[in-house]
Amino acid sequence: MLDSILHAEGAQQRRALAKAITLLESTRADHRLQADELLTSLLPHTGKSFRLGISGVPGVGKSTFIEVLGLFLIGKGHRVAVLTIDPSSTVSGGSILGDKTRMELLSVNQRAYIRPSPSSGTLGGVAEKTREAMLVCEAAGYDIVIVETVGVGQSEIAVASMTDMFVLMQLPNAGDDLQAIKKGVMELADLVVINKADLDVDAATRAQAQITSAMRLFGQHGDPDHAQHDQQSWQPRVIQLSALTGAGVDSFWDQVSEFRKLQTGNGSLQSRRKQQAVAWMWERIEAALKREFRGHPAVKSLLPLLTQQVEAGQLPASTAARQLLGAAHGTCLPGQPARPGGLGHPGDHGLSGKHGHPGLDPGSTPADKFVDPGSGPG
Ligand SMILES: Nc1nc2c(ncn2[C@@H]2O[C@H](COP(=O)(O)OP(=O)(O)O)[C@@H](O)[C@H]2O)c(=O)[nH]1
Numbered sequence: 277m278l279d280s281i282l283h284a285e286g287a288q289q290r291r292a293l294a295k296a297i298t299l300l301e302s303t304r305a306d307h308r309l310q311a312d313e314l315l316t317s318l319l320p321h322t323g324k325s326f327r328l329g330i331s332g333v334p335g336v337g338k339s340t341f342i343e344v345l346g347l348f349l350i351g352k353g354h355r356v357a358v359l360t361i362d363p364s365s366t367v368s369g370g371s372i373l374g375d376k377t378r379m380e381l382l383s384v385n386q387r388a389y390i391r392p393s394p395s396s397g398t399l400g401g402v403a404e405k406t407r408e409a410m411l412v413c414e415a416a417g418y419d420i421v422i423v424e425t426v427g428v429g430q431s432e433i434a435v436a437s438m439t440d441m442f443v444l445m446q447l448p449n450a451g452d453d454l455q456a457i458k459k460g461v462m463e464l465a466d467l468v469v470i471n472k473a474d475l476d477v478d479a480a481t482r483a484q485a486q487i488t489s490a491m492r493l494f495g496q497h498g499d500p501d502h503a504q505h506d507q508q509s510w511q512p513r514v515i516q517l518s519a520l521t522g523a524g525v526d527s528f529w530d531q532v533s534e535f536r537k538l539q540t541g542n543g544s545l546q547s548r549r550k551q552q553a554v555a556w557m558w559e560r561i562e563a564a565l566k567r568e569f570r571g572h573p574a575v576k577s578l579l580p581l582l583t584q585q586v587e588a589g590q591l592p593a594s595t596a597a598r599q600l601l602g603a604a605h606g607t608c609l610p611g612q613p614a615r616p617g618g619l620g621h622p623g624d625h626g627l628s629g630k631h632g633h634p635g636l637d638p639g640s641t642p643a644d645k646f647v648d649p650g651s652g653p654g
């Protein structure tokens with residue numbers, strides 16, 4: 277499979293690609309081992325593409341735009357892979373994005389590869405599969421990878437944190453209701469595209485001005501920890517285009533190319549990717565630990581009661597957390613009588629007042645192994 281991904285051409289390579297991605301998406305443990313092996317061998321061949329994230333509400337014109345952009349790029353000699361993260365498909369099995377049919381020309385083009393969102397799993401899991409699929413596409417020589425998502429839930433954050441450039445698509449009336457635009461998402465955007473400019477040029481131009489000034493404000497007052505942008509080298513921009521007529525697609529690509537050149541030249545692109553890779557590692561560690569924790573028999577048996585007590589305001593959330601963490605480690609909390617099975621009595625929640633017990637440092641209990649002190653993907 278490895279060889280076909282790297283060296284085969286045409287239909288044979290696409291088949292290998294599809295097979296590899298299916299393997300990545302499998303939940304079977306033996307498949308996962310194979311997938312890990314495959315990814316490790318592919319890794320030296322990855323990283324050479326440009327990773328473009330595109331987000332926007334359903335109906336904004338993402339599919340129309342990606343079709344026209346994809347064909348434009350193929351015309352320039354690129355090979356284009358399109359992957360999607362669709363949170364709706366993980367919840368309902370239905371899909372907001374899965375309208376492959378809209379990319380009629382792109383989906384049959386030999387130089388394009390389109391893969392819909394995995395349809396089960398948590399958002400974190402789905403995002404990870406997509407990230408891995410992206411690496412496989414890169415190894416197969418797709419030099420532009422587009423990751424598409426809808427503007428619902430946390431999926432934009434997932435896409436922004438696996439791509440080199442994050443593009444937010446808006447409708448021409450977006451400027452009329454800036455409140456409706458989620459500030460956090462706007463802050464992630466390297467470029468905002470006002471689509472459907474053909475419908476109402478005035479509205480699109482107004483939206484462009486309003487969003488430009490709003491973004492400048494975010495830039496000035498944004499939380500520096502979340503600031504992705506080196507203000508010196510790239511000030512996020514707002515442009516308008518029409519995916520339907522294709523007007524503005526070339527200048528869109530000019531912006532992307534300028535961004536890419538700048539970010540590559542000053543090392544931002546490399547450091548962004550490094551950060552992303554480490555953040556994903558932690559994201560996966562946290563998810564796996566949580567799953568393991570929830571599956572622990574002692575936790576399973578305690579959880580319903582403690583949850584109920586926390587809901588009812590009878591037990592401080594922090595105390596419940598410590599009891600559960602202690603249970604998972606088979607340790608009882610200091611100050612509680614040891615009981616068979618190593619669990620404190622679930623009903624015994626009179627812990628307040630014992631927090632100051634000499635030698636009782638909540639920061640050094642084994643329970644803390646479950647907590648990553650702030651080196652998460654945040
Ligand atoms: N007038 C106009 N309509 C557009 C444009 N882009 C997309 N549309 C239409 O908007 C609708 C939704 O587009 P689609 O690409 O499916 O949006 P998505 O849900 O974001 O993928 C379709 O009927 C498109 O034909 C545009 O630039 N101008």
Ligand SMILES: [Mg+2]
Binds near residue numbers: 338339372
């Ligand atoms: Mg669509």
